Amino acid sequence: MKLLSRHIFIVLYALLTISLVLTFTGKLVFSRTTAGVFVGTLIATVGATIVATVPAYLLAGILAGVFRVPAWVERFALMICYVLAGMPSIILGVIGFIVFCHWLGFGWSLLSAILTLVLVLFPNLIAAFVQLLKPISGRYQELARSLSIGPLEFMFRSVPRYKAAEMGELLIFGWTRALGDTAAVMLTCGTLLDMPKSVFDSVRLLNYHIYLLAMEVPGGMREARSLSFLVIVGLFVLLFAPRLIFNLWTSARQRVPFNTEEVNA
Amino acid sequence: MSTVIVLICLVFGSLLLIPLWHGAEFFLQVPALSWMSMQWAPDLNVYGFGVPLIGSTLLIVATLPLTLALGWVLAFQTVETTNTNVRAVAIALMQTWASLPSVVVGVWAISTMLPAIRELGGSGYSLLATSIALTVFIAPSCALLLMQSYGEYRAAHGDLERALNLTAWEKTVYFVKGCGSELTHIVNYTFCRLFGETLIVLMLSGNMLQIPGSPFDGFRTLTATVALEIAYATGTHELALYAITAIGTIVLIGLLLFSRGRRHETA
Numbered sequence: 001m002k003l004l005s006r007h008i009f010i011v012l013y014a015l016l017t018i019s020l021v022l023t024f025t026g027k028l029v030f031s032r033t034t035a036g037v038f039v040g041t042l043i044a045t046v047g048a049t050i051v052a053t054v055p056a057y058l059l060a061g062i063l064a065g066v067f068r069v070p071a072w073v074e075r076f077a078l079m080i081c082y083v084l085a086g087m088p089s090i091i092l093g094v095i096g097f098i099v100f101c102h103w104l105g106f107g108w109s110l111l112s113a114i115l116t117l118v119l120v121l122f123p124n125l126i127a128a129f130v131q132l133l134k135p136i137s138g139r140y141q142e143l144a145r146s147l148s149i150g151p152l153e154f155m156f157r158s159v160p161r162y163k164a165a166e167m168g169e170l171l172i173f174g175w176t177r178a179l180g181d182t183a184a185v186m187l188t189c190g191t192l193l194d195m196p197k198s199v200f201d202s203v204r205l206l207n208y209h210i211y212l213l214a215m216e217v218p219g220g221m222r223e224a225r226s227l228s229f230l231v232i233v234g235l236f237v238l239l240f241a242p243r244l245i246f247n248l249w250t251s252a253r254q255r256v257p258f259n260t261e262e263v264n265a
Numbered sequence: 266m267s268t269v270i271v272l273i274c275l276v277f278g279s280l281l282l283i284p285l286w287h288g289a290e291f292f293l294q295v296p297a298l299s300w301m302s303m304q305w306a307p308d309l310n311v312y313g314f315g316v317p318l319i320g321s322t323l324l325i326v327a328t329l330p331l332t333l334a335l336g337w338v339l340a341f342q343t344v345e346t347t348n349t350n351v352r353a354v355a356i357a358l359m360q361t362w363a364s365l366p367s368v369v370v371g372v373w374a375i376s377t378m379l380p381a382i383r384e385l386g387g388s389g390y391s392l393l394a395t396s397i398a399l400t401v402f403i404a405p406s407c408a409l410l411l412m413q414s415y416g417e418y419r420a421a422h423g424d425l426e427r428a429l430n431l432t433a434w435e436k437t438v439y440f441v442k443g444c445g446s447e448l449t450h451i452v453n454y455t456f457c458r459l460f461g462e463t464l465i466v467l468m469l470s471g472n473m474l475q476i477p478g479s480p481f482d483g484f485r486t487l488t489a490t491v492a493l494e495i496a497y498a499t500g501t502h503e504l505a506l507y508a509i510t511a512i513g514t515i516v517l518i519g520l521l522l523f524s525r526g527r528r529h530e531t532a
Contacts, residue, residue, distance in 0.1 A: 007346060009338045010355040016401060017358055020369075023376045055273050062270055069267045079525070080274040083281065086454065086521040087514070088461015090488045094510045095280050097495060098287065122277060151266075180366035183463040183488075187495060207368045214372050215468060225376065228369045235364060 024229035029222050032213065036195040040203030043196065044110055044189065045178035048117030049125075049171055056122050057155065060129030064137045067151050085123035092119045093184035101188055108190030111199040116188045117178045124177050128170045132163060169242050176238050179231070182207035206231065281514060288511025291504035300508070305474055305490070307498070312505040314512070319476050320484040323392060324399070324466070325459050327480075331400040332455055336407030341433065343408070344415050356412075362405035371468035374398040379469070387481035390471030396480075398465050407455050414447045415440060446524075453524040457517055463488045487513060 061067050062077050096116030106112045136159065144154045160167055182205075190202025191212070204212070210227045213220035292300070295312060302313030343355040378398060383389035418440055419426070426436055441448060471483025472493060487509050495506050 007342055007351055007355070009335065010342055010351065010358065013339070013358045013362065013405070014354070017361065019377060020365075020373050023373050059270060059273060062266075067266050067270075069270060073267045073270055077270055077274050079522075080278045082525050083518055083521050084277060086457045086517060087281070088457060088463070088488065088517070090461055090463040090492060091284065091510055091513055091517070094491060094495065094507065095283055098283050098507070099280065119277070119280065176364060180364065182366060182368045183461075183492065186492065207366050210368050210372060211464060211468070214368075214375060221372075221376070224372050228372045231366060231369055235366075236361075239360075239364060 021232070024225050024232065026222075026225065028226040028229065030226060032217065032220065032223055033209065033227065034193045034195070036193050037204055037206055037209050040110060040189070040196050041179070041206040043199075044113045044117060044185070044203065044205055045175055047110075047114040048121055048178050049174040051114060052118040052121040052125055052174065053171065056125035057129050060126050060133055061151065061155050063126065063130045064133035066133060066137045066141060066155055081123050081126050084119075085127065089120050089181050089184035090187075092116065093187040095119065096184060097187040106200060108188060108202045109200045110189070110196050110203050113185045113189035113203065113205060114199070116184050117181065120181050120184050121174050121178055125170070125174050128173060132166055132170060133159065136162070165242075172238050172242055176235055179235065179238075180207070182211060186211070281518070284507050284510040284514050287504055287507035288509075291501070291508035291511075294501065294504065300505070303476075307494070307502040307505070310501065312501070312508075314487070314509065316474050316476060317485050317487045317490045317509070318512075320470075321460065321486040321488070323477065323484065324395060324470075324486055325456065327392060327396045328399050328403075328459050329452075329455060331396065332403050332407055332459065333452065335400055335404040336411055336455070337437070339404060339408035340411035340415055341437070344412055344419060345433075356409075359405035359408050359412075362402065363409060365402070367402065367462060367464040368468075370398060370402045371465045374401075374465065374469055382481070385481065387479075388471065388483065390469060390473075390483045391481045392470070392477045392484055393480035395466055395469040395484075398469055399459060399462060402465060403455060403458050403462070406458065407451060410451045410454065414444050414451070418444055450524045453520045456520060460513065460517065461488060463492050467492060 059077055059081065062069055062074055063081070093116060096112060096119060100106045100112035100115050101108060106115075133155075140158070140162070141151070141154055144158055149158060185205050186208045189205050189208065191204050191208075192202040193204055193209075194201070196203045206227065210224045210231070213227070214224035217223075291312075299310075300312050300314055302311065303315035304311050304313045305316055339355070339359065343352055343359075346352050346355070374394065374397075378394055379389035382391060382394045422439075422443070426439075431439070466486050466489050470485060470489060472485050472489055473483035474485050475482065477484040491506050491509050494502070498506055
């Protein structure tokens with residue numbers, strides 16, 4: 001009882017989480033869902049993560065102090081990132097709709113969805129990459145400079161080797177962020193259920209499909225719940241499995257009987 | 266390198282100006298009396314932003330204090346607890362809720378919350394349902410930010426707090442006084458999330474073009490109007506939706522730059 005009174009809101013969230021899981025369990029139904037939905041979602045989200053990574057990584061290099069640029073460039077980059085990070089995805093979706101669907105003439109297509117998701121992912125990836133680079137930018141970069149390794153080589157060769165697991169985790173984080181975003185892509189991806197044959201084909205992404213099933217299709221709520229369950233399981237695996245594997249791998253390496261201290265002694 | 270970075274920033278930054286450009290076109294074309302009215306009827310060429318603007322404002326007024334209060338209580342309980350297992354579980358729960366897609370939360374709210382609210386009155390699709398669902402959804406993200414700030418604050422002032430034997434309420438007051446700029450940033454972040462959240466609002470608000478007379482009435486927000494109508498809008502109607510986006514963009518850019526300025530000043 002004491003625990004409940006002191007942690008009552010944490011207990012409340014535990015109960016809400018149980019309620020969430022229980023709501024989505026039951027017989028799974030996928031009668032209105034085609035393979036095109038899953039393939040389109042996979043291509044759009046992975047594609048957006050790949051496209052957004054390089055510019056985000058470069059900008060993160062500036063903000064983490066790897067590249068030396070004039071102070072005004074750094075301030076300008078920081079301001080753009082800050083404003084973009086605070087923009088709701090519906091506004092970024094409207095921008096994507098105007099630029100990619102209308103101006104560039106891609107229409108409601110996989111390509112428009114990928115490029116819109118890049119807008120959403122960009123500031124999130126920058127923030128994550130800055131956190132990765134900041135601790136190593138000072139000490140290790142000095143060492144790299146003494147070995148005549150330039151900042152670009154440091155960013156694109158040394159860091160990925162040294163921080164491979166963390167970078168992988170960050171890219172997965174970007175992917176999950178892209179998977180979770182609906183408002184931005186609902187304006188640019190289209191609604192066709194068919195398998196996309198090119199990037200200019202209209203696709204229906206999974207989250208938007210869930211929304212349409214829940215709100216527009218009579219009797220579609222049961223399938224929406226099944227797909228929501230699938231999304232939760234998928235996100236859970238993507239978010240926690242790499243960390244778990246990395247922890248197991250690290251602890252397994254630590255348990256190797258070879259101990260350098262013993263040898264030195 | 267500077268040129269490349271400036272170019273990347275200019276490309277992304279200039280994209281934000283696009284809705285403003287189209288919005289300006291609308292405001293120049295349509296008389297102020299039309300867009301300041303309470304009637305939104307694109308068929309009649311009347312584009313009054315009043316009703317969705319009031320809907321957005323009411324939603325924020327109802328939800329922002331609830332979200333901040335719940336976020337603070339969660340953050341406070343998590344930081345103050347001495348039980349490491351409870352803390353680990355609390356953080357995992359908050360991270361899980363923060364990473365959930367809004368459409369999933371929407372489906373959950375329709376399945377569990379709407380029937381309960383329907384028992385109280387109305388169709389269930391209401392300001393109350395939307396407000397509760399948004400609070401439950403956004404409070405964990407807010408709590409994670411508050412936890413970071415409060416954790417840093419407590420690391421610096423924890424000994425003093427213990428020495429003075431402060432109550433929870435006193436700790437809250439001192440924290441608010443001590444971390445004003447950080448809190449402004451968190452309040453603005455929460456505001457941006459609430460203003461921009463579309464899917465949960467679309468699923469729970471009922472999307473009725475009316476000013477809600479009670480918490481059990483349906484309503485419509487600015488972002489929901491854009492999401493619902495942009496697919497088939499043409500001409501002035503399309504420009505009106507861009508103008509709504511422009512209003513949102515201006516408000517949010519203003520808020521974000523203000524909170525960034527305050528944080529910069531404090532730093």
